[in-house]
Amino acid sequence: MKAIQFHEAGGPEVLRYDEVPVPEIGSGEVLVRVHAAGVNPPDWYLREGLKVMPVEMRPALDFPLIPGTDMSGVVEAVAPDVSGFAVGDEVFGMLRFPGFDGRTYAEYVAAPASDLAHKPADIDHVQAAGAPMALLTAWQYLVDLGHEVPSPFTGQVHQPPSITPGTTVLVNGAAGGVGHFAVQLAKWKGAHVIAVASGRHESFLRELGTDEFIDYTTTRAADVVSGVDVVIDTVGGPDSRRFLTVLKRGGIMLPVFFAEYDPEETARLGITVSNIQVRSNGAQLAEVGSLFDKGRLRIGVDSTYPLSEAGDAHRRASRGHIQGKIILTVSQ
Template sequence: MKQFENKNQSMMKAVRQHKFGGPEVLSYEDAPIPEINPGEVLVRVKAIGMNPPDWYLRDGYKMLPPEWQPEVSFPVILGTDISGVVEAVADDVTDFSIGDEVYSMVRFPSYGPSRAYAEYVTVPASEVALKPAGIDHIQAAAAPMSLLTAWQYLIEVGHNEQNPLQANKHQPIELHNKTVVVNGAGGGVGHLAVQLAKWKGARVIAIASGKHQDLLMDLGADEFIDYTKTNAEDILRDIDLVIDTVGGPLTGRFLKTLKPGGSLFPVFPLGFSGAEEAEKLGVSVSATQVRSSGQQLSELASLLNDGTIRMVIDSTFPLFDARKAHERVNLGNIQGKIVLTVE
């Protein structure tokens, strides 16, 4: 193994929890630096992007059916999205070297031994990509899960894992000259879906609260609907695609906005109960689950590097203040992404 300079260092700082609960269960404490295995790199973390699975795990996956709730062994470290510097590489890894600046979504959706809310994390080399040189570690850490989600829903799935909630494999649709609605457009996945759809030549209608209007129009939206003032489903018709980044039981309200042959992509499909209505209307409902992909992150790096895709940062917190970052989550109406920084 090619290793970092301080070979005697065995401990790091990490945010761990020893039970499920609210932000108060997060504890900034000492933890062992994870051991590197074949096929992996060890990354010294500079920034950590926060995502909904972080608070789902923190709470104990209460939003999932009991049979889907994974076994968790405490203490547990949250998080998947990181940007940092390679500190060590396994002997069989040839694509990365010590000192490389990289970003990654680590081991999602599996539950691995090394997670993101820490000073060091091990990552399978297949899930790592060189950090785009044109953005900083904060922006890079904000990208992986949200950008891969938008990409795998809208552009290219890139994996063969079947969504257990549907019989058919998810297929993105051709976006050029289509009318695409993005619900929850101000959030992490939403603001990226707006940009990707526009990049592919779609007419984009963004739905969010009024505070996001100027940002979303600046990111390329052609039209904006403030959901606090207008029920979008009452005024929209003949839409080709709705990507609902909020999803859940209410996502079916968008079915009547679609033209025959149109599609609804709920990013959070649990609770959808409109299959019969969709069939009667001649529209399709499809979802996938994001998977880690270093290859796709490498492809996306060029879009981040040249500014085609812009990451919007809601707020940043130092790693030791992860509890406050999760309290910010509870306030809602997040614009873009929340990022933890590692000094």
């Protein structure tokens, strides 16, 4: 089969379109013919050698590596001990995460059945491939964590906030993968949603149900917003603390990307900071995926690239300002 591999860490140019063996399935696995694969930040973190992670948290890398965690496709074979899936089923999932052995940038992938769900009938493979990591991240932050594993960043087990009608949720980086799902899930729970993004994304986010829109290129959220119950910050970085002042006392800050907060400052403001490491969960994906068929969720597709042009897809990601997800398509 064809797959994207890299033999050393580096820029998008290290991604090679190679011929490799079709994987064999083991206990608890199914073989999936991949129709589309989603492009996610961990894919380019891996390609770069995981430089984004603290040195003490970096696993050793054994080259060559096939990147990718998200995919949608059709079941080709099923291990004898697997139930619930059959040859010909359309499935999607986030494979073996947290970890870097998803191997979805390929024509075939051996997938743990527990990481898979049946693809919602109302979305195609391209849309489905873009959903798993971003959707599960938003779901596990805002609705149901689904496990009792402490966050590796805080050592605490995250408790999703109570979101009910009347709750105000601000989403920073609202047009991106996690952000646009967070907007929709917060609206589904009845929240008043404030979206922060660049102005070109306003119509897209209004269509998703945003109640208030802030163009960060012209307006600081802290200058016009206060009394927010929940901030989910998908951008993170050293400037994340600027959103603390929009929260009311007793509010919760949910940083998706690496961010540091002064415990004394958050204690003084009465704010809780909590985060997660998203984890594969096929049962959760089936539950939240049903919202697509009910018309409660949609996925934005920023752009698509053939699998062979994965390097160009990573170059697109590096330019930022993504609306929804970047997808790799696999010829059938």
